[in-house]
Amino acid sequence: MSSITTRYTRQIPLFGREGQEKLADATVFVAGAGGLGSPVATYLAVAGVGELIIVDDDLVQESNLNRQFLHANLNIGMRKVYSAAETLAALNPDLTLTAIPERITPDTVDSLTDGADILVDATDNFTTRYLLNETALTTGIPLVHGAVEGFSGQMTTIIPGETPCLSCLFPHPPPEKETPVIGATAGVIGSLQAMEVIKYLTGTGRLLAGRLLIWDGMSGRTDYLSVSHRPDCCVCHKYTVSKS
Amino acid sequence: MRITIICYARFRDVFGEESIVEVPDSATILDAVRLLAGRVGPDADLLLTPEGLIRDYVMVVHQGSRILPAEAGTITLSDGDTFTLFPPVSGG
Ligand SMILES: [Zn+2]
Numbered sequence: 001m002s003s004i005t006t007r008y009t010r011q012i013p014l015f016g017r018e019g020q021e022k023l024a025d026a027t028v029f030v031a032g033a034g035g036l037g038s039p040v041a042t043y044l045a046v047a048g049v050g051e052l053i054i055v056d057d058d059l060v061q062e063s064n065l066n067r068q069f070l071h072a073n074l075n076i077g078m079r080k081v082y083s084a085a086e087t088l089a090a091l092n093p094d095l096t097l098t099a100i101p102e103r104i105t106p107d108t109v110d111s112l113t114d115g116a117d118i119l120v121d122a123t124d125n126f127t128t129r130y131l132l133n134e135t136a137l138t139t140g141i142p143l144v145h146g147a148v149e150g151f152s153g154q155m156t157t158i159i160p161g162e163t164p165c166l167s168c169l170f171p172h173p174p175p176e177k178e179t180p181v182i183g184a185t186a187g188v189i190g191s192l193q194a195m196e197v198i199k200y201l202t203g204t205g206r207l208l209a210g211r212l213l214i215w216d217g218m219s220g221r222t223d224y225l226s227v228s229h230r231p232d233c234c235v236c237h238k239y240t241v242s243k244s
Numbered sequence: 245m246r247i248t249i250i251c252y253a254r255f256r257d258v259f260g261e262e263s264i265v266e267v268p269d270s271a272t273i274l275d276a277v278r279l280l281a282g283r284v285g286p287d288a289d290l291l292l293t294p295e296g297l298i299r300d301y302v303m304v305v306h307q308g309s310r311i312l313p314a315e316a317g318t319i320t321l322s323d324g325d326t327f328t329l330f331p332p333v334s335g336g
Contacts, residue, residue, distance in 0.1 A: 036336045124336035149333035152253035169310075172300040174332045181335050212310070214303070214330045216252040219261050223252075223328060225305045230312075 007092075008048055019202035020048060024094075026201045027051040029116035029141075031104055031132055033080040034058070035067040035181060036122035036146050039190030040197075042070065045088045047198055051096040052088070055112055056080045057103040067183030104128050109135050118197055119143045122190065126173035130235075133158065133166035137239035144196045146189045149179045151217035153189035156208055156227070157196050160239075163210040164227050167235040185217055245269060245323035247276045252330040258287045259329075273304060273327060274317040291329070303330040 005012075012020050026049050030041050033056040041052055058080050060071040068080075075083035081099035088097055104112060104123075109131050113119055119141055121132050129145065136143035137160050145166055146155040158165055192213070199205040211224045229236060245267050251259045265279040277298055281288035293299055298313035305311070305328040311319055321327075 032336050034336055122336050124334065126334050129334075147333045147335060149335045150253060152333060154330070154332055170301070170332055171312075174301045174334045176334050179333070179335050186336070212303075214252060214305075214328075216256060219252070219256060221250070221252060221261075223305060223330075224308070225303075225310050226308055227310050 007094075011047065015202040015204050019204065022201050022203070023048045023198070024050045026117045027053065027115055028197055028201075029053045029113045029119045030055070030122055031120065031128060032056055032122035032124065033068075033070055033084040034064065034122065034124060035148065035183070035186035036190040036193065037080075037084070038068050038070045039187050040120050040122050040146075040194050041084060041088060042091065043191060043194035044197060045092045045095045045097075047194075048092070048094065049197075049201070050094075051098065053098040053100065053112070053116060054081050054084055055100040055102060055104055056084075057101055067181060067186050069183070104131060106131060110139075113139070113141065116141055118200055120193055120197060121145045121147075122193070125176060126170070129166060130173075134235060134239070136160050137165055137235065142200060144193045144200075146193045148181055148185045148189050150181060151185055152215060153185055154212060154214050155189050155192050155196075156210075156212040157200070159207070159209045164229045165233065165236050168230040168233045169212060169227050171230065171233070188215065188217065245271065245321065245325075247271075247321055247324075248326040249276060249280050250326060250328045252328065253333065254331045255290065255329045258284055258290055267321065270320055272317050273306060273311060273319045273321060274298060276321060276327070277304075277316065277329070290331075301332060303332055304328070305330065 060075045070084040070087045079101040081101050085097050085099040140160045143158040215222045247265050249263045265276050281291045298316050
């Protein structure tokens with residue numbers, strides 16, 4: 001950490017040395033090393049987050065490379081998490097990285113996320129998202145949700161016990177199919193997710209908690225909607241003490 | 245009454261970015277969505293079920309709040325109102 005003052009000179013004025021130390025002390029769990037995982041992990045690594053736990057069981061394919069800039073041509077066929085680890089280690093040698101080439105399942109999610117200060121949903125499916133949501137509610141660890149398709153996306157931050165949960169927000173998953181996407185879309189939403197993590201860890205700014213950002217890059221429209229607890233949310237019901 | 249419906253993403257591709265629909269007084273969000281959907285033929289099923297209800301994953305935003313599809317038939321609009329239709333996405 002000898003280069004802390006030089007490496008982070010341009011950001012320390014934003015949240016002070018204390019903020020920088022909070023980042024260095026933090027562990028962030030990143031679910032997915034793909035389109036969203038690339039900007040999320042990259043921006044957290046270069047910002048000086050101490051430890052990243054990255055979980056993904058996929059291999060790098062050529063068709064990933066239009067957006068997943070953690071990986072390059074020479075990584076095709078390699079586990080995404082190992083390819084990501086190489087890229088991130090080169091970007092910031094101070095980073096501690098735990099790369100786990102596994103699928104996140106109901107049996108493994110608790111041990112995988114153990115020790116994390118915040119969870120980032122950079123997955124591509126609602127099955128895993130709902131699993132992360134339940135883990136957030138049981139452990140009290142915040143969850144930053146993001147998703148993309150084509151030129152559009154959405155994101156929000158879930159603070160267990162305070163904000164509505166992911167199931168309140170999306171009681172029914174959107175239809176899942178292989179959808180087109182451009183790298184810049186994942187770049188926008190993934191960067192916003194990294195920003196939320198940095199704000200949360202350093203205690204700066206106002207989180208997108210209880211608010212959902214919706215974004216359409218094609219029309220340049222952005223909107224925020226406030227979301228409320230769904231009284232009939234079966235997930236909240238299970239995990240939270242009744243709140244008014 | 246004139247109602248403006250703003251569509252995002254996949255809905256914008258099919259229904260247009262900003263549409264005006266003329267609805268009778270005391271019309272609901274559901275009535276307005278049905279009118280919009282009625283303009284596009286078979287693609288209407290992106291928004292509506294065969295029974296003419298808003299598909300349950302569709303996000304309707306009215307006055308900064310999320311309206312659940314099941315509530316859309318109970319939310320009465322006023323002349324000049326705007327609401328937004330957003331298709332939540334799941335890619336990563
Ligand atoms: Zn809930």
